[in-house]
Amino acid sequence: MKEYFIQNAKAFVGETVTLKGWAYNVRKSGKIWFLLLRDGTGIMQCVVTSFDADEASFALKDEITLESSVLVTGVVKAEPRSPGGYEMLAHKLELVAIAEEYPISKKDHGIDYLMDNRHLWLRSKRQNAIIRIRHTIIKAIRDFFDARDFTLVDTPIFQKAATEGVATLFATEYFGEKAYLAQTGQLYGEAGAAAFGKIYCFGPTFRAEKSKTRRHLTEFWMVEPEMAFYDLDMNMDLAEEFVTYIVAQVLEHRRPELETLERDTSKLEAIQVPFPRISYTEGVKILQKNGVDFKWGDDFGGGDETIISSQFDRPVMVHRYPAAIKAFYMKRDPENDKQVMALDMLAPEGYGEIIGGSQREDDIEKLISRIKDDGATEEDYSWYLDLRRYGSFPHSGFGLGVERVVTWICGLKHIRETIPFPRTISRLNP
RNA sequence: UCCGGAGUAGCUCAGUGGUAGAGCGAGUGGCUGUUAACCACCAGGUCGGGAGUUCAAAUCUCUCCUCCGGAGCCA
Structure with missing residues (x-):
């Protein structure tokens, strides 16, 4: 069984692979959006545009929430602008499960709240x-x-x-x-x-x-x-x-x-x-x-x-x-x-x-x-x-x-x- | 158990006697290279519980609860 994990990204640069994980962060623009995919081994920035991704995948930008589980298929390349140094140009996204509003936001939280979660x-x-x-x-x-x-x-x-x-x-x-x-x-x-x-x-x-x-x-x-x-x-x-x-x-x-x-x-x-x-x-x-x-x-x-x-x-x-x-x-x-x-x-x-x-x-x-x-x-x-x-x-x-x-x-x-x-x-x- | 601190919107906090606030998050709209993205609009509250003082309490007093930090004890 061949599996791909983000921590090994260097080994599959140039290949089309499917990564499986959760939406760690999403930054949206009009015709391009960035999905930070977290798979437990690391974080991969996935770039989604209407040119490279199919229509349904691109449209997920208005639906996907933080920590939704998702499969992303695309080509991995080295990219200095990306956190981590690698980036996936996404062709296809498959939403596995939409997440409800995630309790842990990107801003500060108190220790007791974090421990409750x-x-x-x-x-x-x-x-x-x-x-x-x-x-x-x-x-x-x-x-x-x-x-x-x-x-x-x-x-x-x-x-x-x-x-x-x-x-x-x-x-x-x-x-x-x-x-x-x-x-x-x-x-x-x-x-x-x-x-x-x-x-x-x-x-x-x-x-x-x-x-x-x-x-x-x-x-x-x-x-x-x-x-x-x-x-x-x-x-x-x-x-x-x-x-x-x-x-x-x-x-x-x-x-x-x-x-x-x-x-x-x-x-x-x-x-x-x-x-x-x-x-x-x-x-x-x-x-x-x-x-x-x-x-x-x-x-x-x-x-x-x-x-x-x-x-x-x-x-x-x-x-x-x-x-x-x-x-x-x-x-x-x-x-x-x-x-x-x-x-x-x-x-x-x-x-x-x-x-x-x-x-x-x-x-x-x-x-x-x-x-x-x-x-x-x-x-x-x-x-x-x-x-x-x-x-x-x-x-x-x-x-x-x-x-x-x-x-x-x-x-x-x-x-x-x-x-x-x-x-x-x-x-x-x- | 003892000493100190805190409890206000989903989260982080401001507000020291006179109509309950901000940022973030959520929602709506915009944006082709974002980096906790950004811009605009918008909804959201039993101010930890109880009692008291006062014309009036988030604010002052008492009490209880919860949490945080430290001491003791230990890895």
Whole structure:
């Protein structure tokens, strides 16, 4: 089957082809009119005159509306006057379906109105660019792990127990008992690492936090690799290679889209290994030197992260956090019992945390002690503790928030445009 | 949950006590190279809901609702 798509226009210059799409814009004159045809891969200006097109096709100018679906047959040629550089001289137009008055006009709209019409807004050039870049990022993620012999181990979305505090989980009814929507697949990922060595899980995760910021969604996608016999340094090595690869793939395949978004690509070209690595304690010193009233033991806020990351032109990895502000499963620093072998990666330009990870606690006694400190019991984590009972092993992993990465790479102000249908505290529809 | 901002035509907004406005979009007509095309004409309103002050409220007061931005929490 031979198909023609606008993004490949260069390949069929001079040929008579049929393009299938929607009327992105129509500009009419008396004896000539211009149809901007959108087919999902690009936009082609089609010129319709009464000389080259048949009478019925030409007369469509008085009938066609924005976003009407239409087939256009004509000859494609290079044309500098046309946006995109190519143009179709139309011979024949076939209206597939006339569109009602399109809600999204060519002038400005407010964000809430556009989000109410998200199902239509996705047709716009800007949204197309963002979602295509998202696609490339996700493909890069899968390719990266595939090339390094990781096995995909899918983890459950319905989960019995909270990993990090029930308050932030969505509860649902599961045949008479309570179940929670996953906010991480990590504990299951550790079981996977013991079974397959190097694994990753990749799926939607859910947070019921009532966060109202430009960095939060209630439903977002997270990829979580978990590696047997990896310590914290190996974990950081992998994380920086991973992020570098993702950025490189977007630069290689999505230049036009980055241009549509007016992204400063020099900022992305700077993303090369090695990334700076600083300890939490060094991070505290940076804050204090910048006049922040910050004491060892506190967690970094959004503004603190921005100050730290702005010291560097590439992502910075902050490691060895105070144990008290991190999760129970993180391994104690053998050299300092107050610290855990955690790592956060902060994106440049103030985009904040894109990765959180750690080396995991492999000493069952220390793990049980931490579980009890959190007010839980051994029984609550019985299968998880089995991973330490039956051949405990050093292992590490991290989670990367896909939408945060899309926000950063695209240079967006808000995370809500990075997923086709965002879920936020105030948005469940469409 | 806390702090700040906003809600007026289909959309984006102006209008700070005295007859509700503009641009865009829709509609009608014109135009053979348009680039968010342009020009002319034209229709379109329970000023978020409720209560109050006043001769008079989009405008002042109270209250509720919704949304936006920020904080906290996090990817």
